[in-house]
Amino acid sequence: MTEFNLFSKAPNGELHTKWKEYKESLKKLAPEDANKYKVIVVGTGLAGASASATLAEHGFNVHAFSFHESPRRAHSIAAQGGINAAKNYKSDGDSVMRLFYDTIKGGDFRSREDNVYRLAEISKNIIDQCVAQGVPFAREYGGLLDNRSFGGVQVSRTFYARGQTGQQLLLGAYSALSRQMEKKKVVFYPRHDMLDVVLVEEKAKGIVTRNLINGKIETHSADIIILATGGYSNVYYLSTNAMASNVTANWRAHRKGALFANPSFTQIHPTCIPVKNDFQSKLTLMSESLRNDGRVWVPKKKNDQRKPTEIPEEERDYYLERIYPAFGNLVPRDVASRRAKEVCDEGRGIGPTGFAVYLDFQKAIDEKGEDFIREKYGNLFDMYQNITNENPYETPMKIYPAVHYTMGGLWVDYNLMTTVKGLFSIGESNFSDHGANRLGASALMQGLADGYFVVPHTAMDFLAKEAPLMKDITDRPEFKEAKDKTESEINRLMSVDGKMAVDEVHRELGKIVWDKIGMARNETGLNEALAEIPKIKEKFWNDISIPGSDKDVNQELEKALRVKDFIELAELMAFDALDRNESCGAHFREEYQTEENEAERNDQDFKYVAAWDYSENDNPKLFREELKYNNVKLKTRSYK
Amino acid sequence: MNVNLKIWRQGSDSDKGILKTYRLENIDPNISFLEMLDILNIKLVKEKKDPVTFDHDCREGICGSCGFMINGRPHGPQKATTVCQLHMRAFNNEDDILLEPFRAESFPVIKDLSVDRKSFDRIISSGGYVSTNTGEAPEANSISIEKEYADEAFLSSACIGCGACVAACKNSSAMLFTSAKVSHLSLLPQGQKEGKDRVAKMVATMDEEGFGSCTNTGACSAECPKEIGQINIARLNQEYILSSLSGFLKKKNE
Numbered sequence: 001m002t003e004f005n006l007f008s009k010a011p012n013g014e015l016h017t018k019w020k021e022y023k024e025s026l027k028k029l030a031p032e033d034a035n036k037y038k039v040i041v042v043g044t045g046l047a048g049a050s051a052s053a054t055l056a057e058h059g060f061n062v063h064a065f066s067f068h069e070s071p072r073r074a075h076s077i078a079a080q081g082g083i084n085a086a087k088n089y090k091s092d093g094d095s096v097m098r099l100f101y102d103t104i105k106g107g108d109f110r111s112r113e114d115n116v117y118r119l120a121e122i123s124k125n126i127i128d129q130c131v132a133q134g135v136p137f138a139r140e141y142g143g144l145l146d147n148r149s150f151g152g153v154q155v156s157r158t159f160y161a162r163g164q165t166g167q168q169l170l171l172g173a174y175s176a177l178s179r180q181m182e183k184k185k186v187v188f189y190p191r192h193d194m195l196d197v198v199l200v201e202e203k204a205k206g207i208v209t210r211n212l213i214n215g216k217i218e219t220h221s222a223d224i225i226i227l228a229t230g231g232y233s234n235v236y237y238l239s240t241n242a243m244a245s246n247v248t249a250n251w252r253a254h255r256k257g258a259l260f261a262n263p264s265f266t267q268i269h270p271t272c273i274p275v276k277n278d279f280q281s282k283l284t285l286m287s288e289s290l291r292n293d294g295r296v297w298v299p300k301k302k303n304d305q306r307k308p309t310e311i312p313e314e315e316r317d318y319y320l321e322r323i324y325p326a327f328g329n330l331v332p333r334d335v336a337s338r339r340a341k342e343v344c345d346e347g348r349g350i351g352p353t354g355f356a357v358y359l360d361f362q363k364a365i366d367e368k369g370e371d372f373i374r375e376k377y378g379n380l381f382d383m384y385q386n387i388t389n390e391n392p393y394e395t396p397m398k399i400y401p402a403v404h405y406t407m408g409g410l411w412v413d414y415n416l417m418t419t420v421k422g423l424f425s426i427g428e429s430n431f432s433d434h435g436a437n438r439l440g441a442s443a444l445m446q447g448l449a450d451g452y453f454v455v456p457h458t459a460m461d462f463l464a465k466e467a468p469l470m471k472d473i474t475d476r477p478e479f480k481e482a483k484d485k486t487e488s489e490i491n492r493l494m495s496v497d498g499k500m501a502v503d504e505v506h507r508e509l510g511k512i513v514w515d516k517i518g519m520a521r522n523e524t525g526l527n528e529a530l531a532e533i534p535k536i537k538e539k540f541w542n543d544i545s546i547p548g549s550d551k552d553v554n555q556e557l558e559k560a561l562r563v564k565d566f567i568e569l570a571e572l573m574a575f576d577a578l579d580r581n582e583s584c585g586a587h588f589r590e591e592y593q594t595e596e597n598e599a600e601r602n603d604q605d606f607k608y609v610a611a612w613d614y615s616e617n618d619n620p621k622l623f624r625e626e627l628k629y630n631n632v633k634l635k636t637r638s639y640k
Numbered sequence: 641m642n643v644n645l646k647i648w649r650q651g652s653d654s655d656k657g658i659l660k661t662y663r664l665e666n667i668d669p670n671i672s673f674l675e676m677l678d679i680l681n682i683k684l685v686k687e688k689k690d691p692v693t694f695d696h697d698c699r700e701g702i703c704g705s706c707g708f709m710i711n712g713r714p715h716g717p718q719k720a721t722t723v724c725q726l727h728m729r730a731f732n733n734e735d736d737i738l739l740e741p742f743r744a745e746s747f748p749v750i751k752d753l754s755v756d757r758k759s760f761d762r763i764i765s766s767g768g769y770v771s772t773n774t775g776e777a778p779e780a781n782s783i784s785i786e787k788e789y790a791d792e793a794f795l796s797s798a799c800i801g802c803g804a805c806v807a808a809c810k811n812s813s814a815m816l817f818t819s820a821k822v823s824h825l826s827l828l829p830q831g832q833k834e835g836k837d838r839v840a841k842m843v844a845t846m847d848e849e850g851f852g853s854c855t856n857t858g859a860c861s862a863e864c865p866k867e868i869g870q871i872n873i874a875r876l877n878q879e880y881i882l883s884s885l886s887g888f889l890k891k892k893n894e
Contacts, residue, residue, distance in 0.1 A: 054774040069695070070761050072801055073705050078698045089781065125777070132777035134770045134830045136794040143784035161794055167702055168797060175769035182765045190758065213750060242697040277668060279675045282699045386721075389670060389729060452774045501685040503678070548690045552651075553751040555693055556685060 006259070006611055006625035010114035010414040015631050016096075019118040022414075023457055027464035031059030036468040038063060039459065040207055040222040042194045042249050044177065045074030046170055046444060047427025048228030050451030053176035056185035058456060060463075063220060064177070065189045065209060067244060067558075071174045075230060075242040076447060079166025080287060081150060082158035083444040085123035090147055094155040096120045101632055102153050103442060106332075107407075107435020108585035108601065109634050110262070110609075112627060114414060115432050122449040127159055129452055133172040137161050150288075150440045158441045163287065163379065169444055173451070192218075193558065194249040196482045197225060197256045197423060204256075204423035206474060208482045210490075212558060215551040217490070219474040219483050223463055224422045226455060227253060228447075231406035231428040233266065235566045235573070236518070237510020238275060240285045240404035244558075250410055250429055251565040258418035259611035259623055261411035261431035263569065264577035267438055267586050268519050270336035272402035273387055274356035278507075283402040284387060286359075287380055288440060291329045293364035293373065294397065296320050296336070298357050302347040308358055308396050319343055323596075327639040334437055334586045334599075335639060337401035341519045342597075344400075351398045360396035401519060405443060407434045407586070408576075411611040411625075415458035416450060419611075422466075424459060426450035431609070436585025490550050493560050498543035502559040505544060506566070509536045513570050521577045522590040529574040537567050572612055575620055582606045596640070603634050641667050641733040645680065647692055648740040653748040653756075659738075669729040673716065674699060674706065676728055694753040699724040701865065704800030707807070708753040709740040714804035714863045722802065722865040742807035746814070746850045757803050759849040760817060766845035767838040768821040770830050789827050796824040798866050805860035805868070811852030816860040818846050819876035820868050826879055836883040843880060 011022045029037075037060050041052045044066045052064045068074060086099040099120040104111060127145070131137065137159050138146040147156040161168040180186040191212040198206035198219065206221040232247035233239035254260045271286045297318045299311055319339060321328045329336075340357050349355050365373055370393060374381070381392050388398070410418045410425040412432055417424050427447040434442065473479070516529035540563065546556045583592040583599035584606070592600045609625040642665045650657030664683075667676055674696055681691035696706040701722040708723065710716035716726045731737060739753060747755040797820070805816035822839050825831025831838075854873060861870050 050774075057773045068697070068705070069757060070801070072761075073697055073703045075698065075703070077703050078700055087780070125775075127780045128777040129772075129774060131780040131783060132770065132772045132830060134793075134825050134828050136790050136797050136824065136828065138794075139785055139787045139790040141787050143786050143790075144781050164702065164798060167800075168794070171797060175764065176772075176774070178761065178765040179769045179771060181761075188761075242703060243699060244697050276670060279668070279671050279679055281672070281675050281678055284700060386725060387727070389727070456774070499686060501682040503682060545685055545688060547685055547688050553693050553754070556691060 004608065004624050004626040006411070006609070006623045008112055008114065008414050008625060010112070015113065015117050018114060019121060026457055026461035029059070029460055029464050034059030034460070035061065036470060037061065037463050038222040038469070039224055039226065040065065040220060041226045041228060042207065043074070043228035043230060043429070044068070044071035044188070045076035045228060045230060045427065046173055046447035047429070047451040048226070049074070049170070049173035049177045050448050051226055051228060051426060051455050052186050053173065053180050054452050054456040055459065056180035056183070058460060062180070062186045063189065063222060064186055065192045065194060065207070067191060067193045067212060069190050071177055071188070072171060074170060075245050076170045076444070077167045078242065079444055080163040080285070082148065082160035082165045082441040083126065083169065084150070084157050084439070084441045085127045085159055085445065086120055086157060087124055087127060089145060090156045092155045094157050098155065099123060099157065103433070103439060104435070104632050105635070105637070106439040107437050108599070108637065109435065109603070109607070109629065110584050110627065111433055111435030113629060113631055118454070119433050119446060119449050122453045123445050125453055126445060126448045130169060130172050133175060135161065135168050135172040137168070153439070166444060169448065173448070193561065194229070195252060195486045195561065197253045197420070198478050198482045199256055199420065200473065200476060200478050203421045205469070206479055208486045210486070213553060215549070215554065217483055217487050219479040221469065221473045221479065223466060223469055224424065224459055226424040226426060226459065227410065227429050228426045228451065229429045231409070232566070232569060233403045233406055235510070235569055236403045236514050237507050238280060238283050238402065240269065240272060240283050240402055243282060246562040246565070247569050248562050248565045250425070251569055253410060253418065253420065253423060255614050256420060257614070258420045258423060258425070259411040259613055260408070260572060261609050261611040262408040262436070262576065263612065264517060264573045264580070265407035265436050265585065265587055266403055267333065267405040267407060268337040268401045269404045270333055270340060270401045271359065271399045273384065274351060274398050274400035275353060285402070285404060286384060286397070286399060288333070290359060290377060290380060291336070293376070294329065294359040294361050295363060296329050296340070296357055296359055298343045298348040298350060300348070304348070308350070308360070317343070317348070324639050331639045334588070338519050338588055340401055356398040356400045358396035359399045361392065362396070365393065405438055407431065407436065407438055411609065415462070416455050417458070417462065422462065424455055426455050436587055490557070493557065493564070494546055494550050496541060496544050496546070498545050500539070500543040500545060502544050502546070502556055502563050505536065505540050506559070506563045508539070509533070509563070509567055509570060512536065513573065517570070517573050517577055520588045520590050523578065526574045526578045530571065533567060533571045533574070540564065540567060572620055576610055576612065579610055579622060580606055601636070641669050641728065641731070643667060643676070643731060644734070644736045646736065646738045647752070649692070649752055650741070650749050652751060657749070667728055669727070671728055672699070672724065673726040673728060674724050692753065693751040696724055701725040702800060704802040707802040707804055708742060709807060711738050714742065714807040715865050720865055720867050742803050744806045744812035744851070746812065747803060747806065755803070757801070759851070760801050760803065760814070762849060763814065763818055763842055763845050764821060767834070767841040768825070770825065771834060783829060785828060793824050793827040796820045796827065796868065796872055799868050800866055802865065804863050804865060806851065808859040808863035809852065810857065810859070811855060813854045813860070814846050814849070814851035815854035815873050815876070816864065816868055818842050819872035822879055823872040823875045826875065835879060836886050839876060839879040840883045840887070
């Protein structure tokens with residue numbers, strides 16, 4: 001019998017009215033009372049900027065921190081496709097219930113019903129809010145908002161602004177934040193890295209930061225702390241994430257007692273430009289929409305060095321069309337990614353590295369004409385050509401899967417509070433809404449739902465039950481202790497004096513994580529990862545070199561502090577993937593598959609959130625939250 | 641390919657900078673410009689020398705972090721391209737490549753090629769928003785906006801705030817940046833109500849921050865990686881005149 005020892009604290013009641021009733025029951029503070037409290041928000045991307053602005057509007061004094069020079073640089077800005085909302089503007093039968101169901105099913109039944117329903121409900125308010133701010137969404141000729149369909153759902157519910165939806169939404173949240181900065185309700189700390197959470201009497205009451213300009217280690221106190229610090233895809237070294245995206249703030253919170261949930265749930269996007277060589281610094285996504293007209297194939301023969309155009313039709317294997325006659329090239333992300341890996345592992349991959357497959361538009365060009373393809377995908381083809389120097393109108397694109405989102409993150413309850421009192425986590429940094437696989441256009445939705453519409457209410461309720469500090473308490477011993485610890489860690493890093501650049505160690509770590517905790521995992525590989533990661537850790541602490549001073553701009557030190565935490569996280573990911581003896585969503589354990597090589601879920605034993613407690617000298621300890629499905633039926637996904 | 645880099649090295653804004661020469665050999669022409677700098681930096685780290693500081697993050701041309709002068713041009717030689725999207729094949733074997741930070745009084749040097757662009761944030765803070773609180777918004781489709789205006793607003797709003805316009809301008813004017821935001825909001829009904837006040841405040845902040853005046857040379861648009869057009873400046877001027885006029889009339893009536 002599985003023991004469950006973690007509870008979501010979701011209120012009882014009817015799914016459809018639960019959030020509304022709960023929100024009304026939460027304690028409120030009038031602006032003059034809210035003004036007595038100080039809130040620290042770490043990270044000012046979509047989730048952090050929207051939360052900071054909204055809390056400031058309610059009267060709280062917000063201190064917002066970012067390692068970027070400006071909130072507008074956050075990685076939310078790079079999201080292309082769109083944002084889902086159950087507006088049903090197309091009258092195609094969409095509803096909150098349908099968005100809720102699609103999200104639960106897409107997550108392969110590993111997310112919380114209550115949270116996901118709330119997200120679907122709030123999705124509509126988000127669009128209203130963004131339009132009021134002046135976000136220039138795409139419109140129809142009649143002047144109303146346009147929608148498009150997106151990955152694997154049967155309705156049109158995705159709002160978009162060309163291929164730059166994330167940019168426009170972030171600039172909207174940034175403008176709301178800027179307005180509060182002008183009113184002095186938000187103080188913004190640019191170029192500050194958060195390096196620790198400070199607990200006072202078991203509650204989060206402050207943070208330790210490093211000023212990236214002068215290296216100064218600072219402490220800041222507040223009544224609550226909200227982490228909006230994004231995902232950790234860069235544990236793989238190569239990902240579609242921005243270069244500086246990292247797990248450090250979350251990891252430091254984890255070390256202070258915040259449980260880390262489902263760390264091994266990481267999403268691999270099937271259509272990215274493949275790795276060219278060892279100097280590659282990051283990967284670029286090519287929109288999923290290309291699979292509407294592109295056909296995926298590899299040569300039937302192993303190690304076939306011929307040019308793609310020289311390989312005759314009968315010697316090509318259109319493997320997705322072969323294995324999935326019904327869905328063909330349009331199978332979901334996790335399935336398409338896994339099959340690409342499979343054919344490359346067989347030695348049939350193409351290109352200089354052998355880790356790529358073709359995405360071929362020839363048939364579509366022959367049938368529909370080049371102009372049609374140009375009109376539909378012109379900007380993507382240009383982008384591809386700019387990066388690869390190959391013309392996809394003449395030769396097939398080369399693509400390969402890459403990591404681009406992490407479903408795992410800090411465990412939070414229904415109020416988005418972590419297991420540390422007064423420490424909240426929002427946006428990609430928490431684990432909450434996407435289960436084992438996120439649907440396209442749902443990340444922007446969740447970041448803004450948490451920031452604009454959930455955490456301002458739940459945090460206010462928490463604060464209303466707390467006496468305000470009303471003063472700076474950084475003179476307390478807890479702050480000095482945390483600051484000393486941070487300083488001594490930095491001193492230790494600066495004194496390693498080896499011969500490797502931090503990037504080189506990071507690249508080695510990334511290879512292990514990608515090979516063993518990537519698209520497909522098995523017990524042997526995971527145990528190998530657990531044996532190899534400590535060696536990377538040893539290498540890191542003995543062989544890296546950080547020139548210059550820690551009292552100055554030092555980008556190598558910034559990287560070292562992040563990689564140190566990625567190494568520890570990688571170990572936890574392996575533990576998590578080992579514990580979950582089933583396959584679900586993006587977590588594919590090779591031992592648990594059907595005869596047709598599909599993911600085999602085990603609802604009997606693994607219908608839970610795995611949340612891990614940090615231990616300095618021992619293995620992490622597992623806590624389980626049972627997932628209850630009262631409104632949906634558990635099903636097996638099939639795409640044949 | 642081999643390249644000879646001349647890179648501006650400067651400890652901080654108060655330090656005197658100096659150009660230093662570095663040679664890199666056997667560079668794959670298909671790597672990006674910033675990957676070439678990564679290679680240089682790994683080499684410097686291994687030699688226990690200070691690596692070159694430069695800003696960058698998304699490496700997809702959208703976050704606006706990167707940007708410095710390459711052979712005298714912001715973001716280098718390729719049209720409508722940020723540094724991070726520039727590849728080494730845009731250069732020739734044995735080329736001399738000069739790298740300097742964006743030069744403008746309002747962008748103090750932080751270190752090497754990294755500059756402080758907080759002045760841009762302060763321009764936005766002074767009025768680059770619609771004054772609406774969370775939760776007060778009406779149903780989204782209750783506002784209908786002609787597609788033409790929505791598309792134009794999008795084009796203005798596509799500015800990534802990198803600062804290339806300022807660096808390209810002989811007067812270090814921030815007119816293109818400021819006008820892009822003014823245009824974006826003045827083209828939409830949501831933004832029009834505060835329009836007069838907004839343009840006055842944003843222009844005043846731009847002046848306070850020490851940016852120069854606009855003399856309509858068009859260098860800014862020519863070098864803008866997102867091709868933000870000169871029409872934005874015309875729109876700002878129009879808004880500004882209307883704003884000044886209404887301020888004048890108001891005073892007269894008092």
